[in-house]
Amino acid sequence: MLSLKWGGGYELVSLGEIGNFYGGLSGKSKNDFKDGNARFIPYNNVYAHLSIDFNETESVKIEADENQRALEYGDVVFTGSSETPNECGISSVVTQRPCEKIYLNSFCFILRFHKPIVTLPEFTKYLFRSHHLRKEICKTAQGVTRFNVSKNKMAKIKIPIPPLEVQEEIVEILDKFHTLTHSLTQGIPQEITLRQKQYAYYRDTLLDFKELAP
Incomplete structure (x- = not known):
């Protein structure tokens, strides 16, 4: 089993360097949001899910000559604003390849990694919700x-790129742990709370790279 502290073989890079x-x-x-001909991801979809849920979309009218950016596999999507700093920059990741052009609401923004992508989307969905990040x-x-959220400041944040x-x-x-925690719809409240704490512990411990920075 993987050690709870990485043994090396990774690097820290700023988001602005890799995306x-x-x-x-x-x-x-x-009026563009009435009887639309295309789909977009609403704010709550980003806020509520580790991975973008393509089943939760709303409609928008997109003209053929519009220069709107569609989501791509591997994109990390962030909420752009909130009434409190602690709810800013909540992330959700595109972990499936879209089968059509799907757009993003105007209150969120995208981090798109340079190709080839050096982080697995399934990894970044946990990384950007870890306690440290x-x-x-x-x-x-x-x-x-x-x-x-200041995108200029976001660009300076460093993340680990493990093998x-x-x-x-x-x-x-x-x-x-995520599956186990979120499948507990019934049971003793104390047990559910314990599982949630275990999940948070493993997530934050496995993704705590602060002490390992060069």
């Missing part, structure tokens, strides 16, 4: 009554 940030839908009016992302929020076999093993462990 670009892009906005969601732009230039849309209320959530803390760093929250620091990028700016505002008074409503907070917005693919390490990423795969981390995913295997966390998938099991």
